[in-house]
Structure formats: structure tokens, C-alpha cells
Amino acid sequence: MSEQVLPLRVTRSSSPDAVSDVFTPEASPTESQPSAKNFTGGFERHESDIFIAVMGVTGSGKSTLISKCSHLEVPIGHNLQSCTQEVGVYQCHIPGSLANVYLIDTPGFDDTDRSDTEVLREIATWLTDSYVHDIRLDGIVYLHRIDNPRMQGSGRRNLLMFRKLCGDDALKKVVLTTTRWDNVSEQEGSQREQELVTRQEYWGHFVENGSEVFRHHNTQTSAMSLIKRFVASKTSRSGVTLAIQEQMVNHHQALDQTDAGREVQSALLRQQKKFEKILADAHDDMQAALKERDELAQELLREQQEDMNKRIEQINFDREKLKADMEMLQTEKIAEVERKLDKERKANAKLGKLRDKEMQELKKKFRKSQGGGKAKEEELRPPAGWRSSKEFSLSMNSDRYYFLGPNYYTAKLKLGKPDGEFRTKTLPQPPHHLPLSRLAPLQPRPFRLPHDRLARPPRLLLHAHRQSLQVQPAQEHPQGA
Ligand SMILES: Nc1nc2c(ncn2[C@@H]2O[C@H](COP(=O)(O)OP(=O)(O)O)[C@@H](O)[C@H]2O)c(=O)[nH]1
Ligand SMILES: [Mg+2]
Structure with missing residues (x-):
């Protein structure tokens, strides 16, 4: 083991x-x-x-x-x-x-x-x-x-x-x-x-x-x-x-000795026989096509032969794979999972680097725009292609809310409590970190809120760097949701 x-x-x-x-x-x-x-x-x-x-x-x-x-x-x-x-x-x-x-x-x-x-x-x-x-x-x-x-x-x-x-x-x-x-x-x-x-x-x-x-x-x-x-x-x-x-x-x-393995094995053998028969027939036909100098037929038969050879190769590969015992199955599964994890880790690292670079650029832009220290709200506006500030909003439809906010903002939801106080809740981040210019077709992200505990419509707070923007929720269902 x-x-x-x-x-x-x-x-x-x-x-x-x-x-x-x-x-x-x-x-x-x-x-x-x-x-x-x-x-x-x-x-x-x-x-x-x-x-x-x-x-x-x-x-x-x-x-x-x-x-x-x-x-x-x-x-x-x-x-x-x-x-x-x-x-x-x-x-x-x-x-x-x-x-x-x-x-x-x-x-x-x-x-x-x-x-x-x-x-x-x-x-x-x-x-x-x-x-x-x-x-x-x-x-x-x-x-x-x-x-x-x-x-x-x-x-x-x-x-x-x-x-x-x-x-x-x-x-x-x-x-x-x-x-x-x-x-x-x-x-x-x-x-x-x-x-x-x-x-x-x-x-x-x-x-x-x-x-x-x-x-x-x-x-x-x-x-x-x-x-x-x-x-x-x-x-x-x-x-x-x-x-x-x-x-x-x-x-x-x-595996190939178990009842289930034998069943797969015999289906593979049946297929192999079928493909070998087609291959043998194609061989005979090819001889005739060569004799008759029929080039089109030769071409088609060559393609068929290639196809059959590939399929037989796959069958042989599958039959080999069935020879695994329990330990081999586990070892190979672990190797497969490790490969996947490794690939994910590499992809994440690449994404992280990209994001850092974009963040640096954004920070630079903000610093420049802040001039005398007063923040300019334009910087927080949606990128070109976004229709209105509605996209920075929550949309309510029964107990489901759709957050359409951009990824670079930490979205906090202010929930009005019956005593008039607010409590904030951090919204789940959309899964991808894309540059702002590529955010336009962002998928609405549904999530649920405790409806009965809301005394008034929730407000969405978007924090980006040192600035924050408050947006009232849109009351209608978002497009495409
Ligand atoms: N009309 C109908 N669709 C169903 C039913 N059960 C599943 N589906 C649909 O069948 C499709 C395949 O279902 P899925 O659960 O992925 O099947 P699986 O491959 O066996 O996991 C999905 O589109 C389901 O929404 C059912 O009882 N009635
Ligand atoms: Mg399934």
C-alpha cells in the first residue's frame, strides 16, 4: 500500500x-x-x-x-x-x-x-x-x-x-x-x-x-x-x-481480472477485431486501387487506414491501462492530482504577477490624479463601455441579490438593522482578477441575504485604494441575469 x-x-x-x-x-x-x-x-x-x-x-x-x-x-x-x-x-x-x-x-x-x-x-x-x-x-x-x-x-x-x-x-x-x-x-x-x-x-x-x-x-x-x-x-x-x-x-x-474490468476488456477486443477487419478490407481495396491507378480511392483508403491504426493504438493503450492493480491506480491518481495542482499553482502565480503589475499602474494613476490631496471621483467611474453607475450596484430580486461590482474594489454591503444601525458584510469577490478595461461583460454574481433582517434597502460601499464610493441599489433585475 x-x-x-x-x-x-x-x-x-x-x-x-x-x-x-x-x-x-x-x-x-x-x-x-x-x-x-x-x-x-x-x-x-x-x-x-x-x-x-x-x-x-x-x-x-x-x-x-x-x-x-x-x-x-x-x-x-x-x-x-x-x-x-x-x-x-x-x-x-x-x-x-x-x-x-x-x-x-x-x-x-x-x-x-x-x-x-x-x-x-x-x-x-x-x-x-x-x-x-x-x-x-x-x-x-x-x-x-x-x-x-x-x-x-x-x-x-x-x-x-x-x-x-x-x-x-x-x-x-x-x-x-x-x-x-x-x-x-x-x-x-x-x-x-x-x-x-x-x-x-x-x-x-x-x-x-x-x-x-x-x-x-x-x-x-x-x-x-x-x-x-x-x-x-x-x-x-x-x-x-x-x-x-x-x-x-x-x-x-x-483491474483487468475483475468482473467489471473483464467486461471492458472484452468490449475492447470486440472493437479491435472490428477495426482489424476494416483494415484488412482496406488493404485489399488498396491493392485494387493501385492496379487501377485510382488516386482518389487510394487517398480515401489511406485516410481510413490511418484512422483505423489510431483507433487500434488507442485500444492497446486502454488495455494496458486496465492492467493496473490497486496500488498502481492510487499512485497514478496521486501523480495526476499533483500535476493538476502544479498547473493551477503556476497559473495562479502568473495571474498574481499580472495583478500586481496592474495594481501598481492603478496606484500610480491615483497618486497622479490626487494632485493637491483631494480625490477625484472620476477615477472610480466604470471603464469605457459600461453604461452607467448602475453597474456598481446591487440589484434586488426577491431574496437574491446580484453584485456587479468590479473586481478591484473591496465590496462591503451595509445592511440596515432594525435598530437603525448598520452592519457591514464583505461580499465574495468575483473569481477572476481582470484589468478594469476587460471587466465590462462581468457575469452577475448571485448571493443570498437574510431578507427578514433587512430594515431598509442595503447600500453598497465600494472601496478602492484610499477612496470610497457609496451607491444606492438599483431596484430592477440586472440585464442578462
Ligand atoms: N426535465 C428534467 N430534467 C432533468 C431531471 N433531472 C436532471 N435533469 C436535467 O438533465 C441534465 C443533466 O443532469 P445532470 O444532473 O448533470 O446529469 P448527470 O450527468 O447524471 O450528473 C441537466 O440539464 C438537468 O437539469 C428531471 O427529472 N427532469
Ligand atoms: Mg454529473
């Missing part, structure tokens, strides 16, 4: 009223000690902790479900591309329960962006590493879109991979959950659900082995009632061991 431990991204939940409610501790792989705390965002492990993996096809609603339970920003895909590339752990509180629930977001198989080998490696790395640190899953939610008329392609592939990852013993902890009921009629949905449950090759086998079926209606209540099932059935012995954990951790098998 490696002495290092994976720096996993864990997102903690907090009150929905919090101004800035997401934080992702960045444990350095070299600093952190091997401990189950790495899987719980630094929290102490408790017997009552509940770990639930959320799996299913890309777009089935895994991240949406998790964000409904945790009130956290979970990257959600709004086009065909997937968002969840890595396993992410999200902590949530269940009202009326003292248990900490950790929901584990996972990438789906048969994805447009990643090969099944990569996805399996990612999931296997998390499952084996957590298992080694004594974390057992208390449940697995498998999501399926009920508006999918047929179980084909990605749906079948994911279900098969899911079954191989779990093994039959773990199926009693699975809740097969359908999403997107808003896209089908009750009758249509019920028919499909019935078909899923009765057909052996779909969910029949799962249900026979103790899996439950649940309809998720894309509301928070529905999401909570799904999670509460696991809370209710939690006992000190309710955690399960998945087949892949048993095979890789307890039996020291390499």
Missing part, C-alpha cells in the same frame, strides 16, 4: 442562507495522512455516517439529485457533454437525523469524452481507496431516465457495468431510481417502469436480488425521501462490499 492518500474533493454542506456556501478543501497529497478523514472533508468519522454512491448514464440526473439534497453547487451538464469527470463527495444533512450523509457523484460509462477504461479506473480508484480506509457503502442509487423509450446503447452498457461493479451480493442495497417523470405521461412511465422491472436483462435480475425501485420527481422532497430510505435502514453492519472491492482489495486482483 502506498503511504500517501488520495486528495479527494469533498464538498461540505452548510446553511442555504450562507453567502458563500461551497468550499473544497485542497488536501495536498504529500501533506495528508492516510485516514478516513480524507473521505469526509476532514470531519471525524462516526459510526452513524452514511455513504451513498450515485451511479447511472451521463445525463440521468446524478448531479442534479445530489445538489437537491446537499444545497451545494454540483457541476451539472446542460448539453450532451458530461460534467462529472471525477468522483466527488458531497456532504448533506438530513432534517430530523443526526447522521452525516455523504453522496458520491460518479462519472457514467459510454461517455462522449472519456473511454470506459478511464471511467472504470476513476471509479475503481475511489471504491478501493475508500474500502481500504474502512468506508463501506450504505447504499447505491442507480439512476435511469424514464423518458428513454428503449433500453439501448448507453443505458444497457451502464447497467451491465453497474452489475459487474456491484456483484449480486450488493444488489440488496441498490435503489433503482427513475428520473424525468415530467417528460412522460403517468401511463407511459408506468408501462416503461413495468417493462424494466419484469425483463430479466433490464432490472428483473436486480429486483430478484433485493434491489428496490423508486420514482424521483426532481424535487427536494422526493430526493430527501430517497435518501431517508438509507438513513432508516442504517445499522452498524449495513455497509456492503462491492464485487470490485472484494476482487481488488481482498483478492489483490488487477
Whole structure:
């Protein structure tokens, strides 16, 4: 076993009223000690902790479900591309329960962006590493879109991979959950659900082995009632061991020897055979094209051969990657995270230098403009291209406020308290530090305020260097928000 431990991204939940409610501790792989705390965002492990993996096809609603339970920003895909590339752990509180629930977001198989080998490696790395640190899953939610008329392609592939990852013993902890009921009629949905449950090759086998079926209606209540099932059935012995954990951790098998790994391996071999056949045919066709001096055909066949060779090369690469055992998976993951952190550190350092330079220039400008010591307000005006001082304002829309202020100002919000006093609150800074001239298309940044505690409209104070400017909030919704 490696002495290092994976720096996993864990997102903690907090009150929905919090101004800035997401934080992702960045444990350095070299600093952190091997401990189950790495899987719980630094929290102490408790017997009552509940770990639930959320799996299913890309777009089935895994991240949406998790964000409904945790009130956290979970990257959600709004086009065909997937968002969840890595396993992410999200902590949530269940009202009326003292248990900490950790929901584990996972990438789906048969994805447009990643090969099944990569996805399996990612999931296997998390499952084996957590298992080694004594974390057992208390449940697995498998999501399926009920508006999918047929179980084909990605749906079948994911279900098969899911079954191989779990093994039959773990199926009693699975809740097969359908999403997107808003896209089908009750009758249509019920028919499909019935078909899923009765057909052996779909969910029949799962249900026979103790899996439950649940309809998720894309509301928070529905999401909570799904999670509460696991809370209710939690006992000190309710955690399960998945087949892949048993095979890789307890039996020291390499990924390509596990059931899930074998499945990916045989799919790769099927593809390889197909490509080799195309290559052989292209070779014969090329002989004929050469004989007939057909240059266009030769050109097209060459392109096809190149394409097939590349694909076969990729398959060989993927097959090699499947040969990893648990230690190799972890070592390579740590190296990957270190590379990413290093890249981020370099980018931040570059950004910092750029910002310092701009700050120096701004300071110089201010000093010059202050002449006899009296500040000129022009310097604080928005740069050219900004329409009016409204952009320096808060805009109110129910309990959401949009801060459109420029990055170089420390924005402090004055909240009127019922006793007539003000209390100031520092607003979260926009994430990027850009020069003022490039700020015009700044994204509105929504945040929440304790509405009931506001006696009068808030005022925004912008401090820039030694000058400050007070702006009253605009009452309307900002453009584009
Ligand atoms: N209409 C509808 N859309 C949904 C539902 N659940 C998720 N979505 C949308 O489906 C898309 C993909 O969801 P996401 O949670 O990223 O799926 P993931 O890839 O499984 O994590 C997003 O645009 C969601 O807003 C649902 O029950 N009904
Ligand atoms: Mg996702």
C-alpha cells in the first residue's frame, strides 16, 4: 500500500442562507495522512455516517439529485457533454437525523469524452481507496431516465457495468431510481417502469436480488425521501462490499481480472477485431486501387487506414491501462492530482504577477490624479463601455441579490438593522482578477441575504485604494441575469 492518500474533493454542506456556501478543501497529497478523514472533508468519522454512491448514464440526473439534497453547487451538464469527470463527495444533512450523509457523484460509462477504461479506473480508484480506509457503502442509487423509450446503447452498457461493479451480493442495497417523470405521461412511465422491472436483462435480475425501485420527481422532497430510505435502514453492519472491492482489495486482483474490468476488456477486443477487419478490407481495396491507378480511392483508403491504426493504438493503450492493480491506480491518481495542482499553482502565480503589475499602474494613476490631496471621483467611474453607475450596484430580486461590482474594489454591503444601525458584510469577490478595461461583460454574481433582517434597502460601499464610493441599489433585475 502506498503511504500517501488520495486528495479527494469533498464538498461540505452548510446553511442555504450562507453567502458563500461551497468550499473544497485542497488536501495536498504529500501533506495528508492516510485516514478516513480524507473521505469526509476532514470531519471525524462516526459510526452513524452514511455513504451513498450515485451511479447511472451521463445525463440521468446524478448531479442534479445530489445538489437537491446537499444545497451545494454540483457541476451539472446542460448539453450532451458530461460534467462529472471525477468522483466527488458531497456532504448533506438530513432534517430530523443526526447522521452525516455523504453522496458520491460518479462519472457514467459510454461517455462522449472519456473511454470506459478511464471511467472504470476513476471509479475503481475511489471504491478501493475508500474500502481500504474502512468506508463501506450504505447504499447505491442507480439512476435511469424514464423518458428513454428503449433500453439501448448507453443505458444497457451502464447497467451491465453497474452489475459487474456491484456483484449480486450488493444488489440488496441498490435503489433503482427513475428520473424525468415530467417528460412522460403517468401511463407511459408506468408501462416503461413495468417493462424494466419484469425483463430479466433490464432490472428483473436486480429486483430478484433485493434491489428496490423508486420514482424521483426532481424535487427536494422526493430526493430527501430517497435518501431517508438509507438513513432508516442504517445499522452498524449495513455497509456492503462491492464485487470490485472484494476482487481488488481482498483478492489483490488487477483491474483487468475483475468482473467489471473483464467486461471492458472484452468490449475492447470486440472493437479491435472490428477495426482489424476494416483494415484488412482496406488493404485489399488498396491493392485494387493501385492496379487501377485510382488516386482518389487510394487517398480515401489511406485516410481510413490511418484512422483505423489510431483507433487500434488507442485500444492497446486502454488495455494496458486496465492492467493496473490497486496500488498502481492510487499512485497514478496521486501523480495526476499533483500535476493538476502544479498547473493551477503556476497559473495562479502568473495571474498574481499580472495583478500586481496592474495594481501598481492603478496606484500610480491615483497618486497622479490626487494632485493637491483631494480625490477625484472620476477615477472610480466604470471603464469605457459600461453604461452607467448602475453597474456598481446591487440589484434586488426577491431574496437574491446580484453584485456587479468590479473586481478591484473591496465590496462591503451595509445592511440596515432594525435598530437603525448598520452592519457591514464583505461580499465574495468575483473569481477572476481582470484589468478594469476587460471587466465590462462581468457575469452577475448571485448571493443570498437574510431578507427578514433587512430594515431598509442595503447600500453598497465600494472601496478602492484610499477612496470610497457609496451607491444606492438599483431596484430592477440586472440585464442578462
Ligand atoms: N426535465 C428534467 N430534467 C432533468 C431531471 N433531472 C436532471 N435533469 C436535467 O438533465 C441534465 C443533466 O443532469 P445532470 O444532473 O448533470 O446529469 P448527470 O450527468 O447524471 O450528473 C441537466 O440539464 C438537468 O437539469 C428531471 O427529472 N427532469
Ligand atoms: Mg454529473
